[in-house]
Amino acid sequence: MTTQALPPPANAPAQEHLYSTDIPARLDRLPWTRFHTLLVMALGITWLLDGLEVTLAGSVSGALKDSPVLAMSNTDIGLAGATYIAGAVLGALFFGWLTDRLGRRKLFFITLFLYIGATAATAFSWNFASFLLFRFLTGAGIGGEYTAINSTIQEFTPARYRGWVDLTINGTFWLGAALGAVGAVILLDPTVAGGELGWRLCFGIGAVLGLLIMLMRLWVPESPRWLMIHNRPEEAERIVADIERHYRERGIEVPPLQAPPLRLRARDHTPLREVFHSLFVEHRRRALVGLTLLTAQAFFYNAIFFTYALVLTDFYGVPAAQVGWYVLPFALGNSCGPLLLGRLFDVVGRRIMISSTYLLSGVLLGVSGYLFEQQLIDVTQQTVAWMVIFFFASAAASSAYLTVAETFPLEIRALAIAVFYAFGTGLGGLIGPTLFGALIETGSRLNVFYGYLLGAALMVIAGTVQAIWGVAAERQPLELVARPLSQAEDPPSNL
Template sequence: MKDVDTGTITTKVPARLDRLPWSRWHWMIVIGLGTVWILDGLEVTIVGNLSAQLAKPGSGIDISQAQVAGTAAALYVAGACLGALFFGWLTDRFGRKKLFLVTLVVYLVATLMTAFSFDAWWFFLFRFMTGFGIGGEYAAINSAIDELIPSRHRGRIDIIINGSYWLGAAGGALLTVPLLNDLPVNIGWRIAFGLGVVLGVAILLVRRHVPESPRWLFIHGHGKEAEQLVGEIEEQVGGDLPEPKGSVTIHQRKSIGFVQIAHTMVARYPKRTILGLSLFVGQAFLYNAITFGYAQILSTFYKIDTHTGYYFAVIAIGNFLGPLLLGRLFDTVGRVPMISATYIGSGVLLLGTAWLFDQGMLNAVTLTACWCAVLFVASAGASSAYLTVSEIFPMETRAMAIAFFFAIGTAAGGIAGPLVFAGLVETGVPGDTALAFTIGAVIMIAAGIVELFLGVKAEQKGLEEIAAPLTAASVDTAA
């Protein structure tokens, strides 16, 4: 990269990116960056579906189903939280591209090592490391996507990309069925993890062509490089482009201190910080109440061990259809009404499911149908949590903000959740599992109420208009 400048520049780079029509170049960004959520979905689902198989004699690992669904899941999430914070800080400091390449490599190596697990401690270690890489992906990828996608498409694309997690989940669920039933108990689960590595390598090959964020470049002293890069993008997109509307004047800096980032989030945007925490905690608890223990629930209450993948594939498809069909409404109806509606609506549906389950009115099929309805609504809401925190804070803090909220919210729901919920399901008492559902539902509803009061109207707006960069001398959105 060229030498760093630290002067004051006025640039139209953000406006030039926002006025671009949707093109083949944008699809390359979506495929190269967004498909990582498919990997995450594949990872989590494979482990959930394999929990009963891994606990069987002859699996090659001396581990219980509760340890897979509880301890290993919690370690995966703990790794994701720490990875998000570590790589998030590096992403804001050293750029998006360097880190979204590094984090994918970390994921690939850790997943491959998981496939060679020979003892519980090895399995736990590399589940943690896999989460470490995935957590870094969330920070690096969401920040890059939002900075490269035009503002009028940002909400829909971001939500659908985050929702693509469930394509991986559906694929993982269906893949585990033949692997569990047609292969030896100590071989099938290893191949399942190996498939994740193959998909990750394919994504890495595409990702090499994704450029650095021009927004990151001009703020961090690479203004000429940012202008040149946007010019190349405009040539690839082609067509008659309208004049860019708006400019931003920046005092360039090589880096932004961690203390200033933290001060910005807590002192300058306290309401937005509360909002981000609420959304992440809410969705983490609701999802952990269902997804981390779903195989355990089917096994404990309905004696279904080897075909759980079929049930979860239905849930996963419902999860993906939610963002796919509702995503455009976040750009048209608006962020606040859609986020609050999806959070509160999914929480209410889960409360209804908890009551039906406690009354013994559900079997494996009808419970899966209820979960599908809940998560159709919840998935769009959960995806919007990532969208929200990636667009309501200044450019210099974007990756770190995503990492912070992901880590805090997911730690609360994703570490405590699996440990508490796995224990509740393990008792075999319907009322205990219904309690797990209720906890997740109530916290999700509370987050939706917070959105009603503190939500930010960010639809159709440029990132610099929603939150001016810390280094901005002026932002002109009407020029």
């Protein structure tokens, strides 16, 4: 169980370093323990922050419209949502590139610091332009978090737990949504803080949580897989050996190694030409699947969730200060979906589960949209409908991130997450909130129904693409799902 330098091939450049390592196999064989639980809590809580931010944007929309300082319209609310998404897109691309070059650990501190500062600054917005700027920077921090966090969790989690863990973590988005909803209801109450002060205090919730998360992450080590491919095998070996030592000290039996060692060529970074060749030439079919999945879920989620409060207030007459209560059952359905269905993604398989959750979500949205347009459901029934739809849609959306995180080579994992998140969210997430804000502004249920049909069609298309070309990555080591770019050819028989 060692990482060992190997003599380079006779025709290799003089500066090339070749070594053999069993670090991935050692990480994949580990039983689940307190180490993994604490790691997931410290890192996966990023999704909670995003849920908090997105929910706050919806829950305080009524207060933002009534604010004497901001005086936002429905279209402005949609634009603010799109601005947050734009920040997330650009932040994901920039910080994703840095994450693959500088390391997972550095970047999940940098991006969290940016998020804390930006969301705190949002509370002090003095006009609409400043509000948009701070929402953009908040989104940039969250987008960067996604790339650093998802890649780190993927690289530490044993292969047999990877699907369930990834989906469950993504489901914590809705714990943040519930927190944001309750916080908005309490703080917007005139007897507590009221509209103008209340919405400002709401954005302070994220800053406080971010500071607590910063402390939780201090003990998290760098990803041994990242160190391994960036010519720092000794550090990777020390981290893995320390993890294994805790197993021995607690008397936990560790299964024997099953996979052979990897032979890797050391590198400091991966050239962008090689990145794009891998993403769009060598793995172009996987790229199509990832782009389709993320685009569909981004439009589906962001269009509906950034503007759900407007539907409740404009079409059902729900008071703006009470909107948060309707988020709670909505958040319950979303959080239960990944938790209850997640294990099936490892047992039944990725291709079947991803495609079926996408298809079900699309069909159910189309049906509920028709009932909404025909005024056949009241506000309670509308909330129940959303709860059922997003039980499946939450698992579907989470599986999109799982797909792009595990089906591309280790050296470009964070950037791959960033690229497809950026493309998918840019296409679906930027257009969705703005389009739906404008459709709701017309006051026509038929126009809103057309928007729902568009979201439903995108989900059905994505489910079909996954069913045809999806990768069966369940219970497989990351290095087997996608061969590392730095992996050397199999050794000759005399080695």
